[in-house]
Amino acid sequence: MSQCRWPSSPWPAHGGQAEALLAHFGLPADHRLEDFSANLNPLGPPAWVSDWLTKQLTGLERYPAPDYSTARQAIAAHHQVQPEQVLLTNGGAEAIFLAAAVHAGKRAAIITPSFGEYARACRAHRLTVTEIALPAPHFTLDIDALLAGLNDIDVLFLCRPNNPTATLIDISTMEALLDHSAATGCHVVVDEAFIDMVGEAPQQATLAPLLARYSHLTLLHSMTKFYTLPGLRLGYMLAASATIKAAEAYQPAWSVNHLAAELVAPLLKDDAFARRTQRWLASERPRVAQVLTELGLDVVPSQACFFLIRPSAAQEITTDALFEQLLRQGILVRHSHNFAGLNGEWLSGAARRTCQPAVS
Ligand SMILES: Cc1ncc(COP(=O)(O)O)c(C=O)c1O
Numbered sequence: 001m002s003q004c005r006w007p008s009s010p011w012p013a014h015g016g017q018a019e020a021l022l023a024h025f026g027l028p029a030d031h032r033l034e035d036f037s038a039n040l041n042p043l044g045p046p047a048w049v050s051d052w053l054t055k056q057l058t059g060l061e062r063y064p065a066p067d068y069s070t071a072r073q074a075i076a077a078h079h080q081v082q083p084e085q086v087l088l089t090n091g092g093a094e095a096i097f098l099a100a101a102v103h104a105g106k107r108a109a110i111i112t113p114s115f116g117e118y119a120r121a122c123r124a125h126r127l128t129v130t131e132i133a134l135p136a137p138h139f140t141l142d143i144d145a146l147l148a149g150l151n152d153i154d155v156l157f158l159c160r161p162n163n164p165t166a167t168l169i170d171i172s173t174m175e176a177l178l179d180h181s182a183a184t185g186c187h188v189v190v191d192e193a194f195i196d197m198v199g200e201a202p203q204q205a206t207l208a209p210l211l212a213r214y215s216h217l218t219l220l221h222s223m224t225k226f227y228t229l230p231g232l233r234l235g236y237m238l239a240a241s242a243t244i245k246a247a248e249a250y251q252p253a254w255s256v257n258h259l260a261a262e263l264v265a266p267l268l269k270d271d272a273f274a275r276r277t278q279r280w281l282a283s284e285r286p287r288v289a290q291v292l293t294e295l296g297l298d299v300v301p302s303q304a305c306f307f308l309i310r311p312s313a314a315q316e317i318t319t320d321a322l323f324e325q326l327l328r329q330g331i332l333v334r335h336s337h338n339f340a341g342l343n344g345e346w347l348s349g350a351a352r353r354t355c356q357p358a359v360s
Helices: 018-024 051-055 059-062 071-077 089-102 117-124 145-150 171-184 209-214 241-248 258-269 272-294 320-330
Strands: 086-089 107-112 127-134 156-158 189-190 216-222 237-238 297-298 306-311 347-350
Touching: 051 059, 051 127, 051 258, 059 258, 071 086, 071 237, 071 258, 086 089, 086 156, 086 241, 089 117, 089 189, 089 216, 089 237, 089 241, 107 117, 117 127, 171 189, 171 209, 209 216, 237 241, 258 306, 272 306, 306 320, 320 347
Parallel strands: 107 127, 107 156, 156 189, 189 216
Antiparallel strands: 086 237, 216 237, 297 306, 306 347
16 A cells, blocks of 8 residues: 655644644645544534533632542443442543553553554553554454463553444453453453444443453543543543552542533433434444445444545555545545554544545
8 A cells, every 4th residue: 555755753643633734735724624533423512511511610619529429420320330440530541541550560462553542651651562463454353363462461452442443342252352361360451432432232332241240351431532522531440449449549639620520420411412423323324434435445344433444456546645635625534654553554534424525
């Protein structure tokens, strides 16, 4: 596939960051752009959130209760676990770093390509990292090969559904992995940041019910994706109470601000918003996949709100050229230059409400 025409350093490490890309391609800072690069729910935030936040502003004059008991109880009830199995975090990103901190200095494996913060968190906490690569173009997991490689590993990080491939390891495969890793003493950290965006039966997709059976399982959640609140920062960790205690020891006091913490319970109560999002995704996901395929692109089947695509072998355009063409047409997608295993050959784009991909 395509060769990267640029050294990897100018490519921003996360979605968005349009300014740097526009400057890089010599486009004016006010070039009109639709941002397809951040994997956020386009239906959010729920309409009531902004008035609700305004009413909570007086609470900014006090420190939040350090144990966040109201939010913890709401999350525990939502997942039918004990409040001691919940740690509220400043976004899923903080949960990732706390999960790595618990295993500081040990041996980690990361299933790649995946979100780069697992490797960064492992480096920050001095874990040695082995990458277990899912092969393109389907990025499916060979469970036997994975199990064979886990004997010398203390903690495995994986993401389901996975960012950026949008693939989902099914629950029976996860059970096989958890049975095996229990026997070898390997802790399993599963990032479920996009789990609420999974197809047919999202309530059955989370591994939360497995926490009762597997004390070496840690789940990481983001509430910023599904509720479209990336600027507010909200996430949590679910695990055995001993793991939560260990993670909590690394968390700065009052890490989650008052507005975010108070918002947890009302967000989780908003079933109508969740149902609307899941209905929209159920109809939009196949439609966008079909449009992208008809444009001649290779499309990895998606179980999330985003798609991993590349020009097919028949198309005479490199991935970088396609990225630039889209940018010039006002469409910002996510490059893959800093995703281990993708090497810039793929692009990722989120489903949007007005999704009309304009690839020629
Ligand atoms: C897989 C994954 N996990 C976690 C996060 C971090 O989410 P948050 O914004 O809640 O920190 C992201 C953000 O892009 C992500 O893609």
